[in-house]
Amino acid sequence: MSETPPALEVTDLHVSFPSEAGPVRAVRGVSFSVRPGEVLGIVGESGSGKSVSSLAVLGLLPETADIKGSVKLHGRELLELDDRDMTEIRGKDIAMVFQDPLSALTPVYSVGDQIVEALRIHQDLDKAQARKRAVELLDLVGIPDPARRAGAFPHEFSGGMRQRAMIAMAIANDPEVIIADEPTTALDVTIQAQILDVLKKAQEVTGAAIVMITHDLGVVAGFADRVQVMYAGRPVETGTVDDVYYRPRMPYTIGLLGSIPRLDDGGRHALTPIDGNPPSLVDLPAGCPFAARCPIATDLCRRVEPELTVREGGNHPTACHRSHELVAGGSLDPATIYPVPPLPKAPADSVPREDRTPVLEVDGLVKHFPLLYGAVVKRKVGEVRAVDGISFDIREGETLGLVGESGCGKTTTLLEILDLPSGQSGTVTVFGKDIRGLKGAERKALRRDLQVVFQDPMAALDPRMPVGDILGEPLKTHGWSRDRIAARVPELLGQVGLDPDHVDRFPAEFSGGQRQRISIARALALEPKLVVLDEPVSALDVSIQAGVLNLLDELKARMNLSYLFVAHDLSVVRHIADRIAVMYLGRIVELGSAEAVFGAPSHPYTQALLSAVPLPDPRKERERRRILLTGDLPSPADVPTGCRFRNRCPKFASLDESDRGRCREEDPAPTGLAGDHTAACHFAAAVTVV
Amino acid sequence: MGRYLLRRLINHVALVLIAASLTYFLAAISLNPRANFAGRNPPVAASSVTATLNDYNLNPDTPVVVRFAHWANGVAHGDLGRTVTGGEVNDEFARRVGVSTRLLLIATILGSIGGVLVGAWGAIRQYRTSDRVTTLASFFVLAMPVFVIAVTFKLWAIDINDAVGHKVIEYTGEYDPGLTGTGEILLSRLQHLLLPSLTLIVIQVALYSRYQRSTMLDVLGSDFLRTARAKGLSRRAALMKHGLRTAVLPVVPLLVYNVVLLFTGATFTEKIYGWHGMGEWLVNSISTNDVNAVAAVGMFTAFVVLIAGLLSDVLYAALDPRVRVR
Ligand code: SF4
């Protein structure tokens, strides 16, 4: 392996941008190299400099950027080339796949034309030849009916298909290096699995080196050969995936690995969050940039920034003064440097589920939207079956995780519960009362007991209000006196782990994680019984997310709360939920305790969903066999007859004809398995996938 | 698409008819053609005035509904009625549409293209001196009344002519009627066209470039432009092929409406440079109580708005696949 010279070699790359506050030092000494056929994962949280480095390699940074160092492609220095010469390299020798495939394709040209363009920039092909090649490429990346689809425009493609088209474009000129910048971040997990598969295939076809940039340690574990972890513009640890995942020797890597919720570690326990926030890149403190958050920082750390070198007793480079101590059997055990917060026991945990009172009961809820057509006179041409008859309940002190991919109806469900239902049929009962008929005072009481936390804390908090007023607002609405509010607000801040003295600050002065804590504090102000959490951590970096998840768990135990936790990330749900409901196309296809659903998933969709979630564990990932779903989620306006999952169901394909007939004609109702575990499949059978 | 356009056309024709009728009523009620005959020397006999007015269907004493019916009947048969001086509105109309077209054709094409290019260029060079200068200049132009611009140009032309010693730049009328040879007439027309075109172009470039600059700025930071460059297009090629094409879209309707409405909106330019086009006619016909002419201009304006609507729809659909109806 070490014989082949690297295809791309980056040495001591520095990038800074001018800003009003002074130069932003986005990248400070990045070095890496990739050989042909190798995959390097560059992992880091937002602001770590990972994307900036990749754009610097391609010469796509704005002209104001100050770039130093060296980028060599097969020994040829790229940073010295002018833009004209770089155009010969971009798209030919180095290709790039970007994150959001909707905005990354030009909306006014057909997908085929955009691939043709990529081909004809670098190859001497006539229009017909290029067209033919473009169709072949689309076929290669798995676009069905490629000859026809080549004429489609980006908005007519689904997210997954667009990303496939992006990959087709990237491999069009048989590149030496493919840089993929968060290629699956905007996609659902089953689509992510498909795209990773396509990327693998693209690599096999081209033999290219891949640099995969991501924030997700799970995605690269099974995909990359080597990883480089970045923090505050620098690599802090780099090595083979096995070295970094199993023998991390730098506290940030250790913390990151400890803070990711995992699907495979037996469920409910507290995560190890990394306290604090990444430093500002404008005026970095002296010493190790991680020192402020590091549990084992010393004086030396605060004075001298550690170099990235192979340290004593290790075999891969780390940037930490204490790496030599961080070995199993050394003076510092990597497993224990971060204090693991205890998982508080909720009072409800000791009471069997049947004996606890239900706080929310949803029974047969249906919400269809008319599909309208026409500019002036709208006529109904169909129906979007957003929620199509779902039932579940949440009992006191319990967290129900409602999971599913985009378009499955989880948001509509949540809105129906929050906005008092307008649904066509079914009932929603909160604290024993049917909320449809509620009026006046009863409704106000319900509003107090049922609170909500949204995904984006910045959008949910009024930026012109100080935190004290934000938290006081719900109290004021419910007639609290000024004195009581003044006493309650600091108490709330303390409860969510913020400084009670910060009542006068504005939302913009807090970090993302802190803002989400403020949203939580506001939801808790009136001591509700049920809190609806809509993707509460999906906008946060993992190291921050862990702290918020722990907080939610702790509050639940302390205040005997119940949660309806809506999320797309199954690993997160695994960590917080007692019970799981899996939605697909307006229905709950599987429902049961977290142990049952994750341990013995019985609906083919749940199985595929779970198997698509990457684990931050290279060895397991290498051995796992994914259940890949074909195609995209059908539109809820066009629900298949019989079982709505059948056109993608891997099990359906393996059934004999008579059984298939049943799937085709009969809409499966939830059938009971062990305990209160149900699955809506005629042929439900447990499979272990994690 | 064809059917959709047809439906819109029918809807719009109805609107044009309503607008034209309302214009007629408004003009017929508020304008008094009889006043044109007052104070004439020698005085005209009242009976003969009435006879003339009746003849032209302009007599304010005839109930407006009756006059309208008469007018509408004429219009339905392609006759727009008579002017206060007895001429056929049809003839005047045709002549003036011709004048306006000759005046506007080149100016609007150059103005639109120039506006788009200046705007896009400003966006690409945001905050550089060239961008600041064009921004400042266009706001200066937009803040200035049209007649000030036109008169200023006229004065400059006079200075230039004086300096050269003979009239290189003309500033009154369409051409010199005293000339004969085709070449000479053509040259004379160009000499006459220069200043009014310049006036219109400057104003249009200033206006359109502002819109174009801001839509282009939105596009500059877009991911697809980055993708285009990552494919291997040079910055320039990416900007022209992917950036400008997308950034022009939102400006298209505005451009089309502005251009088409200039047909009756170039009043000052026409008046100052002595071009007898539609814009001038609107003002003149109101001041001479010329009811039928006002109605004709009104109808024309409504019709032109209809065309603008259709044109911008068709153009937009041609440029943006996302709105195409399949
Ligand atoms: S150098 Fe010091 S502060 Fe930095 S990670 Fe190592 S121990 Fe922590």
Ligand code: SF4
């Ligand atoms: S009912 Fe049939 S098609 Fe549906 S999930 Fe079960 S096996 Fe698949």
